[in-house]
Structure formats: C-alpha cells, structure tokens
Amino acid sequence: VSFLLMCYAVVAVYPEYLANVGEGKKLRVDGNIVLGGLFPIHEKGKNGSICGIINEDRGIQRLEAMLFAIDLINNDTNLLPGITIGAEIRDTCSEDTYALEQSLEFVRASLTTVSASTSPECPAEYVNKTRQPGVVAGVIGGSYSTVSIQVANLLRLFQIPQISYASTSSELTDRKRFEYFARTVPPDTLQAKAIADIIASFGWTYVSTIASEGNYGESGIYEFTKEAGLRNICIARSEKILRSADSQTYDNIITRLRRKQNARVVVLFTRVEDARDLLSAAKRANLSQNFIWLAADGWGAQESPVKGSEAVAEGAITIELQTKKVEKFDEYFLHLNPRTNKRNPWFKEYWEQKFQCELPEIPEEGSCEKRSLDDGTHLQEKKTQFVVDAVYALVMALDHMHRVVCNETSSLCDGMIPINGKQLFKEFVLKVSFKDIVDQQVSFDENGNGLGRYDILNFRRDENHPNRYQYVKVGKWHGQLEMDLQAVEFHPSVSVLSDTKLPM
Numbered sequence: 001v002s003f004l005l006m007c008y009a010v011v012a013v014y015p016e017y018l019a020n021v022g023e024g025k026k027l028r029v030d031g032n033i034v035l036g037g038l039f040p041i042h043e044k045g046k047n048g049s050i051c052g053i054i055n056e057d058r059g060i061q062r063l064e065a066m067l068f069a070i071d072l073i074n075n076d077t078n079l080l081p082g083i084t085i086g087a088e089i090r091d092t093c094s095e096d097t098y099a100l101e102q103s104l105e106f107v108r109a110s111l112t113t114v115s116a117s118t119s120p121e122c123p124a125e126y127v128n129k130t131r132q133p134g135v136v137a138g139v140i141g142g143s144y145s146t147v148s149i150q151v152a153n154l155l156r157l158f159q160i161p162q163i164s165y166a167s168t169s170s171e172l173t174d175r176k177r178f179e180y181f182a183r184t185v186p187p188d189t190l191q192a193k194a195i196a197d198i199i200a201s202f203g204w205t206y207v208s209t210i211a212s213e214g215n216y217g218e219s220g221i222y223e224f225t226k227e228a229g230l231r232n233i234c235i236a237r238s239e240k241i242l243r244s245a246d247s248q249t250y251d252n253i254i255t256r257l258r259r260k261q262n263a264r265v266v267v268l269f270t271r272v273e274d275a276r277d278l279l280s281a282a283k284r285a286n287l288s289q290n291f292i293w294l295a296a297d298g299w300g301a302q303e304s305p306v307k308g309s310e311a312v313a314e315g316a317i318t319i320e321l322q323t324k325k326v327e328k329f330d331e332y333f334l335h336l337n338p339r340t341n342k343r344n345p346w347f348k349e350y351w352e353q354k355f356q357c358e359l360p361e362i363p364e365e366g367s368c369e370k371r372s373l374d375d376g377t378h379l380q381e382k383k384t385q386f387v388v389d390a391v392y393a394l395v396m397a398l399d400h401m402h403r404v405v406c407n408e409t410s411s412l413c414d415g416m417i418p419i420n421g422k423q424l425f426k427e428f429v430l431k432v433s434f435k436d437i438v439d440q441q442v443s444f445d446e447n448g449n450g451l452g453r454y455d456i457l458n459f460r461r462d463e464n465h466p467n468r469y470q471y472v473k474v475g476k477w478h479g480q481l482e483m484d485l486q487a488v489e490f491h492p493s494v495s496v497l498s499d500t501k502l503p504m
C-alpha cells in the first residue's frame, strides 16, 4: 500500500512537482558513465529556511573528495579504459526530505510522465525498471542516516546502487528494506559496543544518554542501551532532542541531567548541531562540575561542536571511525581557489564564509582572492577516506562488470546500455575487495557494511599551547577495546584518582 501511495504521489504530481523540484544548484561533470553524489553542502536551515550555512568539512571537503577520486580514476588506464566517469552531485542541506527531492533528479529519466487523470493505481510502467540513458549508474551518499534511508527507499524502486561513506545507523543493515544500499563504514551496533566497553573499562555503572531525533540517534542509543544491559550499566536518564529543539530545550535537558547527581557520564548519539547546542547550554548553566561527555561519531573529531564551548567539552571522550589521512587529497584540496575551481558551484560561497570576505563578480587580485586554504589551519575531514573508497568501490564494480559483460572492449557495449543495476549491485558491488588509496582493505560484509574500526579520542588542552584544545587519540576498538585509561585527561572539576571510581 505504501508503495502504491508513494507511486501515486509521484505519478499524480510528478510532472508539475518536478517542474520546480531540483531548482537547487547541482554540480555536473559529463562522462560516459555518470555517478550521482549526495553531500550535506549546507547545514539544516533555521527560522523556516531549508538550507543553512555552508558545511565546510562534512560538505565541501567530502564533495571535493568525490571529484578528486573521479579525477584519479579518469587518469587510470587500468580502470574502465576508454570510458570516462562523470558526476552529478546534489546538496542535501542535511535534511532527508530535501535530499529526497534532489534524488528524484537522479531517476527523472526513468519516470514516464503520464497525466494525473489516469487511475490512481500505479502500474509498473510508471516506474520503468530498465535503466534509461541519463540515469546515474549509482549514487555515492548520503552522510546522515536519515538521508540515506529516504534515498534508499527511492533508489531501490529503480534498482540503482547506493554506497554511503558516513551513514552508520544499524537500521540500514536491513537487506529487505535496503537491498541496493551498501556503505564503506560500519553499522552503529559496533559503535555502541565500543562505547559500552569504554564505560565498563572505567568501572562506570550509572550513565545518562542523549539521542538526536531520527534514525541515527535513536537507533544508536537503542543499540547502546542493549549493550549497557549486558554489562550491568544502568541508564539514569534518557533524553531525546527533537528536530524542533530551541535553546530552552537544551537548557531543560542540562537541568534534568544535573538532577541525576551520580550519573556524571553522558552518552551522546547526536547530530553535530545538537552536540554544539547542548555544549552551549552546559556553558550557560555554568556547572560547578563538568559532565564527562562520551560521544559517538556525530560529534567525532569535529571542531564545530566544541567551538566556543571548549571549557565544558574538556575531558570528553569521542569516537571516530578509524581512517587514515589521504595525503594526495590534501595536495589537491589545498590548491583549490575560486579562480580555477569553477566546476564546484558552491565553492565561492564556501570561500566567502570560510575567510569572511567577499569575492567580486569580476575576478580581480583582491584580498579575498589572495587567501589560501594552505594557511596551516587545514584539518582533513575524518571520513575523506570513506568517500574515496565509496567512489572506487562503485567504479571497481563497474570495471569488473564491463570486463564480464563487454568482453574487454574499450567502450560501453550494448550489454551496459543501459546498466542493469540489479546485476551491478548484487554480482559486482557486493563482491568488491581491494586495497584503497591509503592501503586499507575495502570490502562489504553480507549486509553491505564496511569494516568496524574506531579511534577513541580525548578532547583536552594542548599541553604545548594551554589556551588551545585538541583531540588526542587514546585508544582504538576493532572488535575489542584497546585503551590506556591513564592516558585520558578529564576536566579538572572531575576528581578521578587512579584507584577510585566516579560516584555512581
């Protein structure tokens, strides 16, 4: 029924609806095979607007990582020789509903337009399963699990493979619901185990939890709560931050957490915006004793959640998916500038926001143009490797399919025009196995999940620059926890002596 309702909604309103959907900018690089890309170029909007400020790291860096990977592939004569890879990249604005609208553009060519007067049933021919020219071969993205879930529901109707580089919700492991979805990152069932193991290793038995509303936050805390029960860790208070939260919401959460005096540890499975606003509320509360924040990758190793709230974030333990820095990407990215990087339609806005300056419409040697990304402040976004891996995984699958279906011809043969998405995903994508650009193993388990490796980070003062803070790696989790408990530095207000436990 839900399929028919959705189908009717698409068919009944489709011609008019799509007349203006996809009005947002898009990045288009032509090629014989085009890959779709979805990135949170902007944060969620506020005060009624859909899109907010530019997402400098998880948006722009990741988009450029996809373009960087495609450049490398198009210069690699061993991958799809004679065939160029193109891209159509769209902004999700960190919002699932907007992302779904944008993703309709990836399948527009496959939707036959019929008048709305036809019967409300939705015969198969409205959703043309055979791939039409102009339809993307697959989609790289999204970041947020809520986005990936919505988009996966659409793409499966057209048998279009999707590979996410950041969506970790355990919900996406469900093969029946997400049969064309894979990810180069592990599911949060493993991240929840890692967090529970950290708590147990300190002997903590009484903690509170906070989830952002949505699949990532709620599934993450659900998985953690199960793991906590197995380790006799009790949940003192469990909070959920609704999408409609305002500053009073966060203040109220801090107030309720403080009532649980003995639950000083707070586990977060939150969006980065919620982590940021929660820390701001903790700062407003002017707490005499800090909480010990224990945050999943939504906070991770990012600067944005802690900026301006470093003192209340000090001592936090955060989880990031284990990656290696892609040195070649930094060489590419740090040379980008608005004069030459014309293929990225959001780059001017990014540049102006990052450097707080204005680029003139007519290029001139002004101060704004003279700025450089290579100014010593650049930190590579932590999931850059996973973006590059996702692009390579899809292209390696296409290359293998081409060798099998087209018998090594140096162009696309009829057997791949159009590309059979079901065959591509089930016979090739799920079977890729290769060493990536930083010599790490890339493969998918039977549920389309990436390998589960995590870094454990501690947010603390920089011992060489007391007024600065930094994330320091204090451990890792790869099936089991490896961490030096003594290496963790908590906030000065947290009196944890080596042989005692926090009051539970």
Ligand SMILES: N[C@@]1(C(=O)O)CC2(CC2)[C@H]2[C@H](C(=O)O)[C@H]21
Pocket: 058, 143, 144, 145, 146, 166, 167, 168, 169, 216, 270, 271, 272, 297, 298, 299, 383
């Ligand atoms: N792992 C995430 C998810 O949604 O699945 C958690 C997050 C919401 C904060 C986003 C992170 C990211 O973009 O690196 C994803």
